[in-house]
Amino acid sequence: MSSLLLMPGGKRPPEQTQHNVPIDHEGLGKGIQLLLNPALGPIDIATGRAWTVGGDVKVEDVTRGKIFKYPGVDGDLHYTGYPEISGTVGTFFIWCPTVGPKDDWGHGIFGEAATTFFLAHQFGQFYHMGSESDRIFSWFNGTNKSLVCSSANATGAGLKVYQNGEDTGMLFSAAPTPWSSGAKTLTIGRNPGFGTVHDFNGTIRLVGYTKEVWGKAEAAAFHVNPWRIFKTRTRKLWVASVASTEHNLTIANGALANAAAILAISQIHAIAVANTSIANSASTLAVSQVHSLAMANGTLSNAAGTVTISQGAAITLAIAGIAISNSAASLALSQEHILALSTGTIANSAAVLSLSQVHALSIYSAGISNLAGTVALESSDVTLTIYSATIENSTDSVAITITLNSQWAEEASISSVWTLDSARTTTWS
Amino acid sequence: MVGDGGSYPDAEFVLKVQFVTVTSIENKVIGLYARPLNIDGTSDAPTPTTTYAEKYIGSFVLQASAASTDQYLTVFAEGLPKEAEYYLYNLSGQTITAGWTLKVTPRTYKAS
Numbered sequence: 001m002s003s004l005l006l007m008p009g010g011k012r013p014p015e016q017t018q019h020n021v022p023i024d025h026e027g028l029g030k031g032i033q034l035l036l037n038p039a040l041g042p043i044d045i046a047t048g049r050a051w052t053v054g055g056d057v058k059v060e061d062v063t064r065g066k067i068f069k070y071p072g073v074d075g076d077l078h079y080t081g082y083p084e085i086s087g088t089v090g091t092f093f094i095w096c097p098t099v100g101p102k103d104d105w106g107h108g109i110f111g112e113a114a115t116t117f118f119l120a121h122q123f124g125q126f127y128h129m130g131s132e133s134d135r136i137f138s139w140f141n142g143t144n145k146s147l148v149c150s151s152a153n154a155t156g157a158g159l160k161v162y163q164n165g166e167d168t169g170m171l172f173s174a175a176p177t178p179w180s181s182g183a184k185t186l187t188i189g190r191n192p193g194f195g196t197v198h199d200f201n202g203t204i205r206l207v208g209y210t211k212e213v214w215g216k217a218e219a220a221a222f223h224v225n226p227w228r229i230f231k232t233r234t235r236k237l238w239v240a241s242v243a244s245t246e247h248n249l250t251i252a253n254g255a256l257a258n259a260a261a262i263l264a265i266s267q268i269h270a271i272a273v274a275n276t277s278i279a280n281s282a283s284t285l286a287v288s289q290v291h292s293l294a295m296a297n298g299t300l301s302n303a304a305g306t307v308t309i310s311q312g313a314a315i316t317l318a319i320a321g322i323a324i325s326n327s328a329a330s331l332a333l334s335q336e337h338i339l340a341l342s343t344g345t346i347a348n349s350a351a352v353l354s355l356s357q358v359h360a361l362s363i364y365s366a367g368i369s370n371l372a373g374t375v376a377l378e379s380s381d382v383t384l385t386i387y388s389a390t391i392e393n394s395t396d397s398v399a400i401t402i403t404l405n406s407q408w409a410e411e412a413s414i415s416s417v418w419t420l421d422s423a424r425t426t427t428w429s
Numbered sequence: 430m431v432g433d434g435g436s437y438p439d440a441e442f443v444l445k446v447q448f449v450t451v452t453s454i455e456n457k458v459i460g461l462y463a464r465p466l467n468i469d470g471t472s473d474a475p476t477p478t479t480t481y482a483e484k485y486i487g488s489f490v491l492q493a494s495a496a497s498t499d500q501y502l503t504v505f506a507e508g509l510p511k512e513a514e515y516y517l518y519n520l521s522g523q524t525i526t527a528g529w530t531l532k533v534t535p536r537t538y539k540a541s
Contacts, residue, residue, distance in 0.1 A: 041458030048482030
C-alpha cells in the first residue's frame, strides 16, 4: 500500500518560474490582464497572446533565469489588441534587475500611443497615464528596481507611484487619460508616440497590468518577491511501494480502555551531578534524586522481652597523688577518672544500677593553720594518719574532733603522738 | 488527446525540432496551446489563431543549435483540459523543418 500526502500551503516561487505556473487570482495576481515572464518568451501568461519583439530587444539568460534585455537604442515589445483593458482604473507594475541611463527624453516604460503612457522623463518628472507629476524622482541608473503605478479613479488625485515598494509621494493634478476602447497597440519599453527618443534602457524580469488598484502593501510585496503573483503549489508527497517493502504507518495492538481513572506512568530517573559548579545566585539550586532503600531479609520478631546490650570495654579509675592546701575554703578535689568495667553485663532490670568503689585517701604532712573552724573528715572506711602536725601556740583551744560511725567505733584504732602541753586541752570523743 | 481520461491531469510535452536557419533563434520560443474538445456535448472550443488563444499551456524555449540539427525541448504542464487538441505557435522567426514531433507523457500523482 502506498500513501499520498497532500500538503497545502507550500512556498510561493522564490525565483523566476521557468514554466507556466498558474496565476494566483485570489492573491496578488487578482485581476491580472497582462503578464509577461521572459522565461516563457514574449507570451502573455494571462491571455496567451504572443507579443511582437521589435528592434534590438531580446530574451537573455542571466544568473537567476531570463530577462527581456533593452539595449536602449531602438526596440520594444508590442501587441495590438486587449479590448478588455479600458477606463482609468488599474495598476501597471514592472520589476527591473537593471535600469540604465536615460534616452534622449527619458524612458517610455509602458503605454498606448502618445496618450495613455507611463514615462520617466529626462528631467525627472513622471507621466502616469499621461498625467505629469508635481516633482521629480530618481529612476535612471539603478539596480533591482520595482515600479508600481496605480490609478484608483478618473482623477489625478487617484494616481499613485511606488518605487521599490515605497510611495514616492508624487502628486498629479491632471486627470489620467483612459485607455482607448477596443483594440489598441500596447507597448512596453518605448513611447510609441515619440519615435525612438524614449527607448527604455535596462532589463525586465516581470511586467504586467491588473485591473485591481494596488496600494503600498501590494507594492511592497511585489518588490520583495514579484513571484507572489503566482499560485502556491500544492505539494504532493508519495510514500511509494518498492517490491514487497511497504512503508506504512502501523499502530500495533493499541487498546484504550474506557476508564475514568487516570492512568499514571512513572519512572525513576537517576540524576547524576558531576562536578557541578554553583554560581553565586539568588536562585535556588535544587537537585533531587529518588533513593532506593534496600532491606535485606530483615526480620522483626514480636517480643516483649528485654534487650541486652553488652560491651566488653574495661574502665579503670586511678587517682594520682594530690596536694590539698590548708584553707578555709572548700576543698575541691578534681580528677579525671578512668572507670574500668570488665565485660560488664547490664541486665534489664527495674533496679538501680549502682557502681561503687573504695577510695584510699592519704593525707601527708598536712599543715593545718590555727583556725576557729572545724575540719571534718568523713569516710565510711578511713584510715586516718596525722603526722607531725604543728599546732601553733594559741590562747584558744585547739580541738581535733574525730567522729566515727557508731558501728565502727569499737573497731577503730586511733593512734596518735602528741606533744602535750599543759596549757592545752585534748578532747576525745 | 484525452488529457486526464485516466486521471492524468498533468503532462510532460517533448518537442523534437530543427531549423535550416538558426539565426537569432536562441531564447525565442515556440508556444504550446490547447484547444479543449467536447466541452459542451460534442462541441469544441475555437481553434487558436494568432489573435486568439483559448488556453496557453507553455513555451518551448529554443537553443542556439546548429542548423538542421534536432533539439529536444520540454514543457511541463499542470491542469490540462480533460480532452484537447494541441497547437504550436512558432515565434522563433525562422521556419521549422518538416518532420518535427510532439510527444506527451501524461502524469499524475499515484502509487508508482
